Amino acid sequence: MTMPTEREITDAATRIRALREGLEAVILGQSDLIRMVLTGLLAGGHVLLEGLPGLGKTELAKTLAALSGLGWKRVQFTPDLLPSDITGTQVLVDGQDGRRALVFRPGPIFAQLVLADEINRASPKTQSALLEAMQERTVTALDTTHRLPAPFFVLATQNPVELDGTYPLPEAQLDRFAIRCQVGGVDDDTLARIVLAQPGATAGPLAPVADAPAILDLMALTKRIVLPEAVGRYLARVVQATRPEHPACPPTVRTGLRWGASPRAALSLASCCRAAALIAGRPAVGFDDVKALAAPVLAHRLVTTYEAGLSGRTSRDLVAEVLATVPELQS
Amino acid sequence: MDLLNSRLQRLEYQRRAQRCLDAGARALTWSAGSGALLLLGLRLTGSTEAVAVVVIGSLLAPAVILPRCWARRDRPDQLAARLDRLAAGDGTIMALAALPPADRPLDWQARCEAPLRNLRWPTWSWAGLRIPALAVACLLVLAALPPPAPPTPPAQAPWLGAVEAAKERLAEDEPLFKAAEHQELVAQADRLAGLDASLGQAAWEAVERLERTIGDGEARAVERLAQVMAASDQAADGTTASLADLGTHLAALAQDAPGLAKLPQLDPATAAALAAALAGMPLDAAQRAALAAAGLLPAGTKAQPVDPAAIRRLAESLRSAVGSCPKPGRCSGEALAAALARCSSTKAGLCAIPGSGLGKGGVNRGPGHGTLALDREPTTSPLGQEASLSAVAPEPEPGTTIATLSHAPESLAAHAPATTATFAAQAADARRAPVAPRHRAAVGRYFTPAAPAPAPISLPPPTDSVIP
Structure with missing residues (x-):
């Protein structure tokens, strides 16, 4: 795979900048969140947005779908939602020849951008319906496997405070998300701009600045971003240091973590770093990309111990300790 | 060679040199520190032969590891990563460095050219040289120390001076003592000189007793000499009793101070007259033996009557001979004059040895004390x-x-x-x-x-x- 040329990077950066600026024009004061969502999209992963209601998570998904030109579906997850409500099911239809037949009717998962709103309100059985789709990009109904459209991007949201009647996502499900973003509030000026600029609190129809092929091109270009050997080794050391059984794991992390990051997490981190480099207009990944994305990519995959919970240390804090411990360069 | 490769090569040289510097500093710390300790041991043992070898060996030992340090190279990806960080390449320089020079995209090379040209090279780290410099300074200071001074002789016992003076006094006073007595005193002085320095008070008292013994001997000899001189004066009167006293005192002088009784300056005629007079005197065997040993009464001398005139000449010659004895020691001077005056005013036989009476001579230990006499009969x-x-x-x-x-x-x-x-x-x-x-x-x-x-x-x- 050849190193992308400067022109390719420049063109891609221009398109990404248009997409980002369009998002920032609608979702005010959330530039970091927007960059993370775009990073997950270009990396071919899925993004889990975690935040209180009313912070614009759903609006972000809708705006992204509108600007990117991707076909999108929204699934509001509720406790009585069934897997077939997501994946689709076979229904009995009358054929043109008068004969009846079972025909597969795709569910809302068959979209390029799926907004899984409040995903933790669905039962684990229903949540598991997303596993194959998010990892394999396929859906198996009865004996038939259906391929999902490309690109396939799941943007899920969950509320971290209203936990009654919710089902926390299992580790396997969390591992499917490339990035988990904490959606925070906005500052005073931004809130004033929101109130003044959008009295109806909803965005009007947006003209797309890209389309599915363009997104696919960007994703293909992301894969050509060079991950230098030194950066790759550093990334691997960081991921390994999150495993309590690994010798390089810092003592504080060893006592704070039960399970570390998986190789899939390392692959996700590498892909996200490539996407971040592309968004920044660079042909290669740098050490700073790894540092910036380690917490969003790795933190939700780590299982902390009871002691860490008692001491108030979150998985993000432990990832920060790993980054502070692992040197970038080897002597 | 393109710019990226030249920068990579320069960075590699600098890192290898810095690595050699650090390793050499660590090795120099150990070698100089060990050398300083070894040198300290050598200094303590007083050896100076191996000082130069230790110093040179300690300073040159780190050179052994330098080739090995210089041969150690960074991995290419790590070297490129360091250059990328120096040039703020954000991975671009690493990506270019991983490619063969011919395959590197020109556009990206051009973009990286300015950062590579304006590269801010890492500064040399000299902080690691502080401790080795201190160790080397210690080593050189220890090497520059002068050789140890020869061991100082042990401090002399403070009474040794008094003992030496007593020994000199004994050597000078040899004619004043009997031979056996003199040898015993010399032996005592030698024993005192060999005493342990810790015996302070006891040694001082022993020295004091020795000096008093010598003084008593001197006083006794002077008294005997004065008695002889007084008796010779009285013998000039020509009385037989005086002549007998002269013989008795001469015998006493010959017994107590045989060195003084030899009288070598006595002319032969007077000596013969004296011997004849002594032969006729009522002396016991011990007195005669002492006179014979002193040469005043040769064996076989017959008693002859002595002419009074000859007795006067004899007395004058004897006085002259006694006064100018060859080794008078302390028989001349104030002590002899005082003894002679005391004896001349009294009967010669009543002359007493100084210090033998109450409160006379020696240390006064307070009112009513008794004299501590040494080696004397009660x-x-x-x-x-x-x-x-x-x-x-x-x-x-x-x-x-x-x-x-x-x-x-x-x-x-x-x-x-x-x-x-x-x-x-x-x-x-x-x-x-x-x-x-x-x-x-x-x-x-x-x-x-x-x-x-x-x-x-x-x-x-x-x-x-x-x-x-």
């Missing part, structure tokens, strides 16, 4: 029986009786005024006595005239008392 004084001390004893065993004085209480009371009267005169002698330094102040206060009057004499019990 004598009887007006105060009672004086016992003799043992011979020179450097350190008598604790509780050893060194003197006893038996007397009646009334005799002490009768002599107390006279003793007190001689107190002041004795004090001067006591101050000059060789008292151990730490006791001089106490002795001085005791004998100072301004000091309060001595306490009333507490009478000892009627039985024997012990004088410590």
Whole structure:
């Protein structure tokens, strides 16, 4: 795979900048969140947005779908939602020849951008319906496997405070998300701009600045971003240091973590770093990309111990300790 | 060579040099520190031969590891990563460095050219040289120290000077003593010279006793000589009794101070006349043997009557010969003059040896004290029986009786005024006595005239008392 040329990077950066600026024009004061969502999209992963209601998570998904030109579906997850409500099911239809037949009717998962709103309100059985789709990009109904459209991007949201009647996502499900973003509030000026600029609190129809092929091109270009050997080794050391059984794991992390990051997490981190480099207009990944994305990519995959919970240390804090411990360069 | 490769090569050289510097500094710390310790040991043992070898070896030892450090190289990806960080390449330089120079995209090379040209090279780290510099300084200081001074001889015992003076005095006074007595005194002086320095007070007392013994011998010899001279003067009167006294005193001189009795300047005629006179005198065998040993009474000399004129010439010659004896020692001078005057005013036989009486000579140990005489037969004084001390004893065993004085209480009371009267005169002698330094102040206060009057004499019990 050849190193992308400067022109390719420049063109891609221009398109990404248009997409980002369009998002920032609608979702005010959330530039970091927007960059993370775009990073997950270009990396071919899925993004889990975690935040209180009313912070614009759903609006972000809708705006992204509108600007990117991707076909999108929204699934509001509720406790009585069934897997077939997501994946689709076979229904009995009358054929043109008068004969009846079972025909597969795709569910809302068959979209390029799926907004899984409040995903933790669905039962684990229903949540598991997303596993194959998010990892394999396929859906198996009865004996038939259906391929999902490309690109396939799941943007899920969950509320971290209203936990009654919710089902926390299992580790396997969390591992499917490339990035988990904490959606925070906005500052005073931004809130004033929101109130003044959008009295109806909803965005009007947006003209797309890209389309599915363009997104696919960007994703293909992301894969050509060079991950230098030194950066790759550093990334691997960081991921390994999150495993309590690994010798390089810092003592504080060893006592704070039960399970570390998986190789899939390392692959996700590498892909996200490539996407971040592309968004920044660079042909290669740098050490700073790894540092910036380690917490969003790795933190939700780590299982902390009871002691860490008692001491108030979150998985993000432990990832920060790993980054502070692992040197970038080897002597 | 393109710019990226040249920068990579320069960075690699600098890192290898810095690595050599750091490793050399660490090695120099160990080698110089070890060398300094070794040098310290050598200095303590007094050896100076291996100093140069240790210094040179310690300074050159780190050079052994330098080739190995220089041969160690960074991995290419790590080197490129360092260059990328220096140039703020954000991975671009790493990506380019991983490609062969011909395959590197020109556009990205052009973009990286400016950062590579304006590269800010890492500064050399000299902080690691502080400790080795300190170790080297210690090593050089230890090497520059002068060689150790030869061991100082052990401090001489403070009484050795007095012992040497006593030995010189003994050598000078050899004619004044009997041969056996002189040898015994010399042996005692030698034993004192070999005493341990820790025996301070006991040694001082032993030296004091030795000096008093020598002084007594000198006084005795001077007394005998004065007696002979006085007897010769009286013999000039021509009386037989005086001539007999002269013979008796000559015999006593020959017995006590055989060196003085040889009289080599006596002319042969006078010597023959003296021998003839002595042969006719009523002397016992010991006296005759002593005179014969002194050459004054050759064997076979027959007694002959002596002409009075010849006796006068004999007396004058004898006086002249005695006064100019070859090794007079202390027989001339003030002591002889005083003894001669004392003996001339009295009967020669009544001349007493100084120091043999109460309160005369030696250290005054306070009112009513008894004289501590050495090597002398017990004598009887007006105060009672004086016992003799043992011979020179450097350190008598604790509780050893060194003197006893038996007397009646009334005799002490009768002599107390006279003793007190001689107190002041004795004090001067006591101050000059060789008292151990730490006791001089106490002795001085005791004998100072301004000091309060001595306490009333507490009478000892009627039985024997012990004088410590």
